[in-house]
Each structure stands twice: as structure tokens, then as C-alpha cells.
Amino acid sequence: MAQQRTSVPITRVERYVYEIPAHGEMRVPARIYADEELIEELTAPAAQEWSALQQLVNVASLPGIQKAALAMADVHPGYGFPIGGVGAFDPKEGVISVAGVGFDINCGVRLLATELTRADLEGKEDRVADALFHGVPAGLGSTGELKLTEKEIDRVLREGAHYAVNLGYGTPADLTYVEEQGRMSGADPDAVSRTAKQRQLRQVGTLGSGNHYVEVQVVDEIYDEEAARAFGLAVGQVTIMLHTGSRALGHQIGTDYLPFLERAARKYNIPIRDRELVCAPVESPEGRQYYAAVMAGANTAFANRQVLTHLIREALNKALGVAPESIRTVYEIAHNTVKFEEHEVNGRRKRLLVHRKGATRAFGPGRPEIPERYRSVGQPVLVGGTMGTASYVLRGTEKGMRDTFGSALHGAGRAKSRTKAKKEYPADRVIRQLKERGITVRAHGRSSISEEAPGAYKDVEQVVDIMAGAGVIAKVARLRPVVTIKG
DNA sequence: ATGTGC
Numbered sequence: 001m002a003q004q005r006t007s008v009p010i011t012r013v014e015r016y017v018y019e020i021p022a023h024g025e026m027r028v029p030a031r032i033y034a035d036e037e038l039i040e041e042l043t044a045p046a047a048q049e050w051s052a053l054q055q056l057v058n059v060a061s062l063p064g065i066q067k068a069a070l071a072m073a074d075v076h077p078g079y080g081f082p083i084g085g086v087g088a089f090d091p092k093e094g095v096i097s098v099a100g101v102g103f104d105i106n107c108g109v110r111l112l113a114t115e116l117t118r119a120d121l122e123g124k125e126d127r128v129a130d131a132l133f134h135g136v137p138a139g140l141g142s143t144g145e146l147k148l149t150e151k152e153i154d155r156v157l158r159e160g161a162h163y164a165v166n167l168g169y170g171t172p173a174d175l176t177y178v179e180e181q182g183r184m185s186g187a188d189p190d191a192v193s194r195t196a197k198q199r200q201l202r203q204v205g206t207l208g209s210g211n212h213y214v215e216v217q218v219v220d221e222i223y224d225e226e227a228a229r230a231f232g233l234a235v236g237q238v239t240i241m242l243h244t245g246s247r248a249l250g251h252q253i254g255t256d257y258l259p260f261l262e263r264a265a266r267k268y269n270i271p272i273r274d275r276e277l278v279c280a281p282v283e284s285p286e287g288r289q290y291y292a293a294v295m296a297g298a299n300t301a302f303a304n305r306q307v308l309t310h311l312i313r314e315a316l317n318k319a320l321g322v323a324p325e326s327i328r329t330v331y332e333i334a335h336n337t338v339k340f341e342e343h344e345v346n347g348r349r350k351r352l353l354v355h356r357k358g359a360t361r362a363f364g365p366g367r368p369e370i371p372e373r374y375r376s377v378g379q380p381v382l383v384g385g386t387m388g389t390a391s392y393v394l395r396g397t398e399k400g401m402r403d404t405f406g407s408a409l410h411g412a413g414r415a416k417s418r419t420k421a422k423k424e425y426p427a428d429r430v431i432r433q434l435k436e437r438g439i440t441v442r443a444h445g446r447s448s449i450s451e452e453a454p455g456a457y458k459d460v461e462q463v464v465d466i467m468a469g470a471g472v473i474a475k476v477a478r479l480r481p482v483v484t485i486k487g
Numbered sequence: 488a489t490g491t492g493c
Contacts, residue, residue, distance in 0.1 A: 104488040141490050199490075210488055251489045336488090
């Protein structure tokens with residue numbers, strides 16, 4: 001829980017940017033991307049969301065934080081650090097924290113493009129839904145076709161998606177279009193507990209539950225012709241979006257390292273404003289060990305999405321006869337990460353450790369990290385909507401590089417707690433309402449339908465327009481759901 | 488998010 005609940009001044013510094021000036025223990029200001037309506041919701045005394053801004057103030061108070069603690073427009077309270085939050089740290093004076101990454105390490109979204117159009121799916125929605133439902137292992141505690149030994153899981157932790165490709169899941173061409181090419185360096189399997197590895201032996205290639213999904217979509221609007229052409233997207237085209245992460249292993253790493261970093265925070269005299277936001281100096285042995293574990297967790301998520309890409313191709317081949325190789329990876333971007341990147345701070349290039357929790361990397365044109373084919377227009381940013389609403393493809397901008405360390409929003413952002421949503425949205429009603437709007441849903445658990453009901457989220461169009469209005473990203477394409485498979 | 492938490 002966030003500790004203090006003091007009322008603080010919030011001023012508007014740009015059309016869609018609000019600022020809490022540095023005061024008290026804050027080392028930098030907190031900046032929030034919002035419009036008038038959203039900032040009112042975020043600061044309403046009764047609003048539960050107020051804790052998201054308090055969490056942001058706590059982040060702004062951490063040692064070594066640079067420029068500002070940032071909240072994207074989809075911000076909502078998370079464990080110790082807001083979801084939709086970004087914090088960049090000086091490696092020498094700064095810290096690394098479990099809460100700043102999130103428990104689902106390297107959770108992310110992959111977008112696949114098919115050569116199909118909406119007409120090719122007409123009347124075949126149920127067949128596609130069934131094929132994906134049965135072809136993609138999902139649900140809490142589900143196990144996949146891959147059964148790894150302890151030696152093999154260590155290779156997953158080191159090699160990420162490359163391990164999956166070497167086993168025949170997908171192709172090297174996929175990796176070109178995955179953030180970091182599907183593999184983080186610096187991963188150390190020895191930094192990951194035996195428990196974490198054991199839990200993952202049969203979970204590589206599984207979707208999971210909660211807000212994880214596979215969704216068949218159709219491109220219904222293009223906002224930026226040049227970028228859409230570069231990304232290979234056109235109106236009427238069928239796409240598939242995959243949202244999942246590092247499953248049990250990532251979660252276990254978070255569980256294991258929370259008490260470890262709490263001890264480190266005491267050892268290095270880092271003030272603890274919130275016990276959920278414990279951290280260690282980046283360059284301490286404890287900080288380095290957690291980083292090595294997170295990189296291993298990140299690689300597990302990369303491998304997971306790579307295996308699932310293969311299973312999705314197989315399922316669509318079975319349902320519609322499409323050639324697996326005709327389904328192309330457009331891009332994959334994660335939204336629970338921590339990584340070293342170069343950014344400009346006070347006119348000087350500097351290596352920083354950037355935490356993005358429920359926030360994506362969104363690099364502007366020209367950055368070498370962007371695949372060559374996309375480099376001139378900027379990095380693709382994938383924003384997953386809800387079951388009933390659109391998802392977006394965006395691109396990073398120069399202004400984003402200056403203002404948000406090249407970061408953007410990751411989704412619509414939860415507006416109602418899971419508990420509240422469960423009470424308010426009975427699963428049957430949600431399924432019926434989606435059906436009426438032409439969206440076919442299959443779910444492995446009934447509660448996830450209620451918890452993930454569109455009404456439990458903010459308006460995705462609104463939060464995307466805030467970020468676009470601020471110039472941090474630019475809109476490229478909108479995707480409408482046709483078939484959704486929920487964990 | 489997660490072999491759902493004290």
C-alpha cells in the first residue's frame with residue numbers, strides 16, 4: 001500500500017502533461033500524461049487511483065532517478081510502482097527495484113500479420129476460435145507440449161527466443177522483428193531459484209490467464225500511410241495479437257527477490273517509503289544479481305511468445321489452410337522491463353537504467369535498436385485494448401525520445417479492480433454483449449471474462465489520443481477484434 | 488500477473 005496521502009499541487013505544463021513539482025523527499029518532479037477528465041479522476045480524493053500518483057511520488061523520491069518519474073495515460077495503481085510508470089536511473093547513484101519491473105517479467109505483445117482479409121474469415125469465426133482455443137495451451141497452471149529438463153530450461157533463460165527457433169518454433173526472420181531480437185544479454189540462470197525453474201519446466205509455450213490473450217483482428221483504420229506501409233499493414237487485413245509473459249518463472253523471481261532487495265535496501269541505507277518499493281543500488285552485488293535474474297526471466301518470456309507464435313500458425317493452418325510461413329511477425333514489444341539504454345540528459349548522452357512497468361519502449365526514428373525496415377519511421381508500439389475495443393499500432397517519435405526516455409503506454413489501463421469487475425460484469429452477459437457486436441470469445445476461465453470485461457478498463461481511444469496529442473507517439477493503425485481467446 | 492491469501 002502507498003503510505004502517504006498528502007494533497008499535492010498539480011500543474012499543467014503542456015496540453016496533455018501535468019506535473020507534481022519536486023517537494024519533500026522527491027528528487028525530481030512527477031509527470032503525468034492526461035487530459036482534464038483523466039487528471040480529475042486520478043486526483044479525486046475518493047478515487048482509488050489517487051494511490052497511483054502517490055506511488056509515482058514514491059518513485060520520484062528514489063536515489064539516482066533522472067529528469068522525472070513518468071506516468072503514461074493508462075496509469076493505474078500497481079504493486080509499489082504504478083502500472084503505466086517509467087523511471088530512469090543513473091547506474092552509479094541509482095537503484096533497481098522489483099516493483100519497477102513487475103512480477104510478470106517481460107510481459108509483452110506480439111503482432112502477426114496475415115495475408116487474409118476480413119472476408120476470408122466470414123462465417124469461419126467459430127472454426128478459427130476453436131482451433132486457437134485447442135491449439136494454444138492456456139489457463140492457470142496450464143502446461144504445454146514442451147517438457148524441458150533442468151539443463152534445457154537454463155538454455156531458455158540464456159538464449160530466449162533463439163532457443164525456441166533452434167527447436168523449430170518459428171523462424172530466424174521472426175527474431176528480426178522482436179525487441180532485442182528476442183534475447184537479453186546478461187542473463188544468469190544461477191541467479192534464478194530452483195523453484196522458479198521447476199515451475200517453468202512445462203510452461204514454455206503456454207498463454208497463462210488474467211489479461212493474457214490471443215486475438216484475431218482486422219485493420220480498420222490507417223492514420224499514417226508511410227508508417228503503415230513500412231510495417232506492412234493495410235485496411236481490411238487480418239492480424240493476430242498475442243499478449244503473454246514469463247508465466248510462473250517470472251512471478252517466482254519477483255517473489256524470491258522482494259525480501260532479498262528489502263535486506264539490500266536496509267544494508268545500503270536506502271529510505272523505504274513503501275515496503276513494496278524496496279530496491280538495491282544498481283551496481284551493488286544484490287542489484288547486479290537481481291538484474292541477471294530479470295534478464296533470465298525476460299528470455300523466458302521471449303521464448304514463450306516464440307513457441308506460441310508457432311502454435312498460432314499451426315492453428316490457423318488447420319482452421320483455414322493458410323501457409324504457416326505466410327504469417328509474418330510485424331513486431332514484438334514488452335511492457336514490464338528494466339534495461340540499460342542511452343539517452344540525453346542535460347544535453348549529454350548518458351547510459352541509464354530504465355524501468356518500464358506497464359509501459360513500452362517507443363524509440364523514435366533512426367535509433368539503431370529499430371529493425372532496418374522500420375527505422376526511418378520509428379519503432380512500432382503495440383497497444384492492446386480490451387476484448388471489446390480496438391488495439392493500436394503506434395510509432396515512436398523524436399519528442400518521445402526527449403520527453404519520456406522513448407517510452408509510451410501499453411494498453412487501455414484498468415479503471416476498476418478485478419474484484420469490483422467480477423461483481424459488476426457477469427461472464428454470460430459479457431460474452432453475449434460481445435457476440436452482439438460480432439466478437440467471438442473463448443475463455444479458459446469464467447472469472448477472467450468478468451475481470452477483463454471492457455467496462456473494467458479506461459477508454460483506449462482516449463488514452464491513445466492523449467499520448468498522440470502530447471506527441472510522444474504517433475498513431476499508425478487501429479485494429480478491431482474479431483475472435484478473442486482468453487486465458 | 489500467479490500451483491489466488493492470513
